[in-house]
Amino acid sequence: MLKPFPSIFRQITEAAKGLGLEENMASSSSSGLTFKLHPLVIVNISDHYTRIKSQSLPPPSTPHAASASNGATSDSSSPPPQPPPRVFGCVIGVQRGRTVEIFNSFELLYDPSTHSLDRAFLEKKQELYKKVFPNFYILGWYSTGSDAQESDMQIHRDLMDINESPLYVLLNPSINPAQKDLPVTIYESELHVIDGIPQLIFVQSSYTIETVEAERISIDHVAHLKPSDGGSAATQLAAHLTGIHSAIKMLNSRIRVLHHYLLAMQKGDIPCENSLLREVSSLLRRLPAIESEKFQDDFLMEYNDTLLISYLAMFTNCSSTMNELVDKFNTAYDRHSRRGGRSAFI
Amino acid sequence: MDTEQKQAEYIDYFVMKASNFNGSALADVVAEATSHPSLFAFSEILSVPNVLELEGTSNAILLDLLRMFAHGTWSEYKCIASRLPPLVPDQILKLKKLTVLTLAETNKVLPYDALMKELDISNVRELEDFLINDCMCLGIVRGKLDQLQRCFEVHFAAGRDLRPGQLGSMIQTLANWLSISDNLLISIREKLKWADTMSEVDRKHRKDVEERVEDVKKTLSHKLRTVSRPTCSTEGTKRSFLNTVE
Numbered sequence: 001m002l003k004p005f006p007s008i009f010r011q012i013t014e015a016a017k018g019l020g021l022e023e024n025m026a027s028s029s030s031s032g033l034t035f036k037l038h039p040l041v042i043v044n045i046s047d048h049y050t051r052i053k054s055q056s057l058p059p060p061s062t063p064h065a066a067s068a069s070n071g072a073t074s075d076s077s078s079p080p081p082q083p084p085p086r087v088f089g090c091v092i093g094v095q096r097g098r099t100v101e102i103f104n105s106f107e108l109l110y111d112p113s114t115h116s117l118d119r120a121f122l123e124k125k126q127e128l129y130k131k132v133f134p135n136f137y138i139l140g141w142y143s144t145g146s147d148a149q150e151s152d153m154q155i156h157r158d159l160m161d162i163n164e165s166p167l168y169v170l171l172n173p174s175i176n177p178a179q180k181d182l183p184v185t186i187y188e189s190e191l192h193v194i195d196g197i198p199q200l201i202f203v204q205s206s207y208t209i210e211t212v213e214a215e216r217i218s219i220d221h222v223a224h225l226k227p228s229d230g231g232s233a234a235t236q237l238a239a240h241l242t243g244i245h246s247a248i249k250m251l252n253s254r255i256r257v258l259h260h261y262l263l264a265m266q267k268g269d270i271p272c273e274n275s276l277l278r279e280v281s282s283l284l285r286r287l288p289a290i291e292s293e294k295f296q297d298d299f300l301m302e303y304n305d306t307l308l309i310s311y312l313a314m315f316t317n318c319s320s321t322m323n324e325l326v327d328k329f330n331t332a333y334d335r336h337s338r339r340g341g342r343s344a345f346i
Numbered sequence: 347m348d349t350e351q352k353q354a355e356y357i358d359y360f361v362m363k364a365s366n367f368n369g370s371a372l373a374d375v376v377a378e379a380t381s382h383p384s385l386f387a388f389s390e391i392l393s394v395p396n397v398l399e400l401e402g403t404s405n406a407i408l409l410d411l412l413r414m415f416a417h418g419t420w421s422e423y424k425c426i427a428s429r430l431p432p433l434v435p436d437q438i439l440k441l442k443k444l445t446v447l448t449l450a451e452t453n454k455v456l457p458y459d460a461l462m463k464e465l466d467i468s469n470v471r472e473l474e475d476f477l478i479n480d481c482m483c484l485g486i487v488r489g490k491l492d493q494l495q496r497c498f499e500v501h502f503a504a505g506r507d508l509r510p511g512q513l514g515s516m517i518q519t520l521a522n523w524l525s526i527s528d529n530l531l532i533s534i535r536e537k538l539k540w541a542d543t544m545s546e547v548d549r550k551h552r553k554d555v556e557e558r559v560e561d562v563k564k565t566l567s568h569k570l571r572t573v574s575r576p577t578c579s580t581e582g583t584k585r586s587f588l589n590t591v592e
Contacts, residue, residue, distance in 0.1 A: 234545035238538055245534045252527045259520040266513055274389045275350045275357075278505030281512065284519050285451055285503055292455070 035167070035186050035207035036101040039219045041091060041142070042184055044105045045171045048087045049144045053173075056085055084173060086110070088117060088143050088155075091169055092129060092136040100167070101210065102139055104129075115154050117141070140167030146174060148187055148202045156189055157200070165189065168202060182209075349386070349486055349504040356385045364394040372397060373431075376408045380415050381436035386444065386486060388416040389507040407431055416507040419445040421464055439480065446481055450503035458496040470496070 088110040093102040106125055109118040122138075129136060141159055143152065148170060159166040165188065172183035187202040194201070211219070224243075258280060264270045265277075360379045367375055379391060391397060392412055411430050414423055420441050423430070433441070442465050449456055449464060458470055467473045474491060477498060481487040488502040508516075 234541045237541045241534055241538050241541075245531060245538075248527055248531055248534070252524065252531065255520060255524050255527065259517065259524055262513065262517050262520060266517060274387065274507065275354065277508050277513070277516075278387060279350055280505070281451075281508060281516060282503055282505035284516055285505075286501070287519065287523065 031165075031188060031190070031205075032098060033188075033205070034099050035205055036099065036210040037169075037184070037186070037207045038093075038101070038103050038215060039209060039211055040215055041102055041105045041169070042171070042182065043219055043222060045087070045089065045142050045144065045169070046173070048089060048107050049084075049171070049173050052085050052087050084144070086144050088141065090117075090122060090125070090138055091140050091142050091167065092133075093139045094135055095137065095139065100139060102167070102169070103136060104133075105142060105169075108141070115151055116158050117155060119158075138162050138166075140169065142169040142171065144171045144173050146172050153189075153200060153202070156202075352384055352485075353387050356382060357387055357390045360385070360391050361394055364391055364397055368396050368399075373408055376412055377434075377437075380411065380440060381434060383436070383440075384484070386440075386447070386504065387507060388412055392416060392507075415441065415444065417509050419448050419464065420466065421445075442476070443480055443484075443486065444506060446477070446487060447503050447506050450487060450500045451506070454500050456498045456500065458498070461498065 087107065089105050089107040091102050091105045093100065093104065095101075106129070108122055108125075110116075111118060126138060138159075140163065141155060143155075148168065152168060156166060156168055168187040168189075170185045170187065172185075174183075176183070184207075186205050186207050188205050189200045190203050191198050192201050193199075261270070261276075262280065265272055360375065360382075363375050363378075364372060379385060379388065392409075397409065397412065407430055414430065415437075418441075420438075423433075423441055445464055446456075446461070449461070458473060461477075462468065462470075462473055465473070465476070467476060470493075474493075477487070477491065482489070486504040487500060489498055489500040491498055
């Protein structure tokens with residue numbers, strides 16, 4: 001409902017950035033390609049990484065641990081905290097003109113001895129995917145980690161014979177609560193002359209997230225999966241409330257930015273920008289968001305219904321417990337089926 | 347927002363024109379600006395120094411006209427129509443549209459009667475045509491027309507130029523909004539804590555009950571072993587003991 005918000009916020013943050021408050025970006029790519037990343041790829045990579053990581057964590061006595069992880073396998077005698085295993089895979093998609101759209105990805109095995117990806121498997125997978133998605137080409141590869149490394153260039157070069165300019169999608173699996181953007185970076189390779197020697201180096205490119213409605217719904221569903229045992233009512237309530245809490249917190253921080261901006265404008269620190277003021281006034285006019293009488297009626301009715309149902313459920317629970325108690329009491333202190341004058345318990 | 351972006355180039359154009367002309371030549375500029383179909387923002391033009399110079403001179407009515415278009419409504423115009431230059435139909439239409447925007451500022455549901463009174467439109471059909479063609483198609487207003495209840499629900503209305511005092515009230519509204527959402531966050535956190543503590547209490551209670559059941563069972567098994575009884579009631583004992591254990 002608050003659709004005007006994002007654009008105002010963006011404008012203000014851009015206005016506030018002005019004096020080089022932006023983060024330092026690595027040299028950005030100059031190839032002029034626009035990248036569109038689908039969220040399915042991100043979920044795939046993160047799922048792959050999580051699976052491998054959880055499979056390599058259990059005590060090294062289990063035989064599965066060693067076979068499933070890539071690269072850093074643990075020794076059977078020592079369970080030290082490992083550097084998280086890196087996972088590798090391929091990304092596929094479509095390139096139309098200057099727009100590169102990454103739709104899907106699949107996993108690959110990395111052979112640490114030859115520092116290359118399993119080529120035969122890649123080609124087999126490529127064939128299979130071609131049958132289902134004839135338009136998709138191999139656009140590049142992905143891996144996890146915090147930064148692009150030197151050894152990655154080797155893999156990159158190997159892929160150059162499939163695609164003359166492959167992409168390298170890097171996911172940073174470390175969770176940083178202060179970070180606001182997605183920990184995904186897309187690198188391209190460019191030939192730069194360093195110290196007189198032309199070398200291939202990775203340069204970062206910007207990307208946008210693009211999705212279709214079906215994908216958005218399914219990814220949203222996957223992202224909101226609760227723990228499988230359902231948990232008690234408390235954990236479900238907690239999960240739901242936490243979601244609402246974070247959403248409201250984000251809204252709160254943006255309103256605060258607007259508030260500061262207007263205060264500064266009033267004090268005169270910032271020149272008045274009329275179009276922004278007009279937009280803010282139109283935004284504020286939409287409050288209160290819902291306040292018709294009909295809403296109150298419906299809301300109260302639904303609230304009462306929920307309370308009534310939980311009351312009924314509680315009632316049923318109590319009466320069944322009471323019933324059980326009475327049965328037990330009767331069987332325990334049953335005076336008709338025993339012989340003799342005294343009860344079974346002294 | 348789209349309205350703002352659409353207007354941006356017109357605003358720049360008129361500001362440039364206004365700064366080039368002076369005095370009564372501005373009359374043309376003002377007339378053009380006020381009848382332009384897509385321009386709804388006049389505060390930039392009002393802040394051009396050449397325009398401000400008109401204050402107090404014989405052409406001050408131009409300035410008043412601009413101000414009327416920036417902040418005023420159709421009924422205000424009718425009150426002081428004698429002092430201002432006559433308006434061409436384009437300008438009248440625009441002023442009426444701006445009136446709708448102002449009305450949308452205060453209420454979200456605008457009854458047809460009030461609208462008809464403010465805009466001097468006599469029948470519902472004309473009013474609806476005006477709203478649909480001239481306001482909603484332009485995108486300055488978005489909402490639903492409810493003919494049964496004879497009202498117009500406004501979902502979104504573009505902003506008009508700010509009156510000088512409005513900035514303060516906007517800041518106040520934002521501050522209220524902030525405090526409400528802060529309170530909401532706090533109450534959500536409390537609810538979370540409450541849910542956690544209640545589940546803790548529940549678990550402890552369950553554990554206590556089970557411990558007591560265990561104790562009772564142990565005492566019972568003690569007692570049974572120390573009791574020697576004739577067969578019939580031993581059977582009864584066994585049966586009832588089994589029942590309670592189950």
